[in-house]
Amino acid sequence: MIRKMYMRRFIYFFVFFLLLTLSLFYVMNRSSSKTLEENLISASKNQLEYVTGIIDGIIYEANMYGVQFAADNDVRFYQNQLVELSNYDSQMKKNEIVDRLRQTLLSSRSIESIGIYWKSQETFLSTHNSSEMRQIFKSVEERGWQIVNNSLYYFVIYPYIQKPGTVEPTQYIVGVKLKTDYLKSMLKKAINNNSSNAFYLFKNQELWSEKAVEASLLKTVTDLLVPQQASTVKYDYHNPSEDYYVLSRYVEPIDAYLITYTRTNDFLKPLDRSRSVFLASIIAVLTLGLIVIFTFYRNYYRNLRLLEKKFSQVEQGNHHTRIQVHTGREFFSLFRGFNHMVSEIQDLFVSLKTETQLRRTAELKQLQAQINPHFLYNSLFFITSAAQFSPDAVMRMSKHLAEYYRYLTKLDRHEVTLGSELQFAEHYLIIMALSKKMDYSIQTPNDLTSFSLPPLMIQPIVENAIQHGIEGRQGAHQVKIDVVETREGIQIEVSDDGKGLSPEHMYNLQAELDQDTAPEGSRGMGLYNVNKRLKNTYGEQAGLHFASNSWGGLSILLLIPEHAEKG
Incomplete structure (x- = not known):
């Protein structure tokens, strides 16, 4: 009985609300016609005032250019200079004035042409010289705006200031022609x-x-x-x-x-049509609405609210939630599917977390395994051969070799600092410099040493510079590492004085690095891995680039964009 009374009250409220809506709609429909018209007029006025402001700016611009060239000294004394100058200089002076007129048009969208006509000599200079325009300027008698041949001109006559009681003859006329199409295009901005x-x-x-x-x-x-x-x-x-x-x-x-x-x-016609349609459909809505609301509430609304609540819990990270309510028909399958889905999501997150940890470990192990084992063999052979005559060289080699491999064996972090990467590369360079004649230098700002980046980014590039650069050219012995901060980001440049690459080879090498699949064999694998890791971490703007240097060798640029979000 209580539930029945509750629904009855709800129905009464619905009917009352519907009748109130009908009354308000009648009043609003009568006033909306007036309001709509007032709003349209207000909007049209605003558009009209806006276009008028643009036209005023165009008029002011034309007035300014007309007065500017009328008062210009080169224009005022042009005829006098023609008498004193040679034919060549006269032509150059003419070209100079015409160029200034054309330069003015470059900064204006509304001015079509500017012309100057000297009456006594009948000389005419214009950005669009034609016999028709000459005749127009020739017939001008007064200053101001005129419409000639369906075009709008603004004319300035010099001298434009006359002494009281005297009438000085016109020396020249400056005319500014506006673009008719541009003025007409302004009309589109004035309409709704x-x-x-x-x-x-x-x-x-x-x-x-x-x-x-x-x-x-x-x-x-x-x-x-x-x-x-x-x-x-x-x-x-x-x-x-x-x-x-x-x-x-x-x-x-x-x-x-x-x-x-x-x-x-x-x-206004749509308002009249909508009023008729509304009155005809409100009766059907009244009948069907009561039936639908009652049925919807009993059979769907409560279950939908429960499902919405559970989805919200899953969205907030609670993957242990389940729906324990037992209901019939379609919601039983829906609730069972929801419970199965949440269970699968929970298992997926656990699996994904484990897989991510294993992938990171595998990638790091793979990078460590890519270090050339011949490097260790050569270093040990050097220690063996140098032990007989240079104990100091053996100590230096052993120290830096130990530091080198200690760094490799402790790479259990996802990120390292730029300073530690450069120190690791320096250990490698010192080891190589002990076993062969080679000079190196490392330059980096102190404020960038704490910058974090993925490990093993610089050493593979240095190794490439020695193996494929210096060892490929007799007498090559220089390697340089420069770290700079530019507007694009942090740039690490590794340069050598080796044999270098032709532009075609650099283009092919860049294309290989940008491919989705790694190159076949071991050649180029180190650079490919570094390039892919950079793009995966910092985005497509990061990566490796190649260029020739002043030594004639190859420079490899490692670019990390500024403000890049790590992926």
């Missing part, structure tokens, strides 16, 4: 969507628009237009089938209007 359109209307009734404008709308708007500087004016236009709101902004410098208009029917 396909239900809107925008156009320029100039004082001579010339119309610029990318879409056709309805004649009756244009006539009505033209009759209502009043110049109002720095303000947007709204007009309403109605015809038997459609309603519009029109926004106008007067652009004083060019004596034109920027006008947008939007058809409101397209925005």
Whole structure:
């Protein structure tokens, strides 16, 4: 009885909520039409003001360039200089002025061309020289903005400052032509969507628009237009089938209007349709909703909440959780599958942890096993031969050989420091320098010695420099290790004065290192392992690179990118 009363109250609440929703929907639908129109008008005004700001910037830019070249000394004295200069120098002066005009256009998206016309000599210089433009400049009589041949020009006449009571003849005219297509493209920024359109209307009734404008709308708007500087004016236009709101902004410098208009029917009709659909469907929702809610709660909701809770526990790392509730039908299989899945995940994590530890140990053992055993044989033979005549050399060789193998046998950590890796490489170089004539140097900043990196990264590169570099060229004896910090990251460069590689061989070697499979045989295996480990640890930007050095030998660059996240 209690459960029945609870569900009844819930149904009463649902019906009350549904009726309240109907009432609110009716009120909101009536007000939303008004609000939508106000928002559309506000958005259109903002867009119109934004485009007007851009146009004002374009106008200011054209005015600035016009005045700049009108007051330029090279332009003012150009005709006088032509009399004094040779033909070659005159042509160079002309080229210089034209180049300056063209350089100006490189920084502007809105200016199509700039021209200068000297009336007395009928000389014309322009970035787009043509007889048509010459005639346009020739007919200019006053300063300001003009529309000529469907293009917008700004003209400056020099002298542009006249003494009171005198009229000085025009010396030259500077004209700036704007890009008509660019100005028209601004119209797209002033409209909301396909239900809107925008156009320029100039004082001579010339119309610029990318879409056709309805004649009756244009006539009505033209009759209502009043110049109002720095303000947007709204007009309403109605015809038997459609309603519009029109926004106008007067652009004083060019004596034109920027006008947008939007058809409101397209925005309000969906509201009317949605109201009808809502009223028709709310009755069906009322009936079906009660049935679905009651059934869903009894048969699904409680079980879904339980399953959601258990999934949340698994997400938080509790892999021991299980569902002990016994239920019939589909949820029994679902709960059993959940318990099996969690059990498998728990076993998988244990297996993965064990496998990861074994893999790391195996990789380290593999790297240690790759050290050339001939290195140990040669070192022992050197000790045997040097023991008779140089005990000091035997002591040095034994000391560094012991340090060398002690470092190898204690590599049980996933990371070591750059300082310890360089010290390990130095032990190797000292051992090699005792058994053959060889010089080496290691340079590294003190602040980088504590940088952590995977072990056995530098020694294989040094070994490669000796075996394939120095030993391949008679008289070669130098190995250098440079560690620097660049903008790209930490760069470790190992250089030798050996036989080096041709660009083609370096390209082929780089391609081998970038392959997914290791090269066949032992040759190149050390460099391949170092390159792959770098990329696996620090990302694709890390790795080995090759270059020729000033000795004529080969330089191998080990790059660790800055701020690289270790994988």
